Amino acid sequence: MKDITHLRHLSKSISWRVVGTIDTIVVSFIITGEPLLGLKIGISELITKLLLYYVHERIWFRITFRNSKLRHMVKSISYRFFGSVDTFLLAWLISGNSVSGLKIGLTEVITKIILYYIHEEVWHKFKFGLPQKQETNEKQ
Structure with missing residues (x-):
């Protein structure tokens, strides 16, 4: 069971990173006007955010909520806080500005919360990597 949940979290990490990297590249390009700078910031995040997301997933796997929509919202906000700090620092370091x-980090607060919420809702519908509950035979 432990291995299958790790595979789910790794798969979610990769799928989110694809979405998140595209968003970072686009936002960075729009704000700086420099496509190469957007690519540099986005590619740098592949490393930092993949690790950050995986750790976040492992922590949230242990936290239960009765309401999945509320859980997804709180989880989205908590990840975005750490992700925004990471984006701000990377963008500042790479751009030198x-x-x-700050503009890139603040813009992504909005775009990434929306995208992350959608990502969580989609993954919530898939049972890949979740342990199967054994059903009891009620006909006996």
Whole structure:
């Protein structure tokens, strides 16, 4: 059971990183006007965010909520906080401009919360990597 949940979290990490990287590249390009800078920031996040997301998934796997929509919202906000700090620092470091880093980080607060919520809702519908509950035979 432990191995299958790790596979689910790894798969979710990769799928989210694809969505998140595209968003970072687009937002960085729009704010800086430099496509190469957007690519550099987005590619840098592949490393930092993949690790950050996996750790976040493992922590949230242990937290239960009765309401899945509320859980997804709280989880989205908690991840976005750490993700925004990471984005701000990377964008500042790569661009050399703290204002650009701040603009990129703040813009992504909005775009990424929306995208992450959608990502969680989609993954909630898939049972891949979740342990199967054994059903009892009620006809006996």
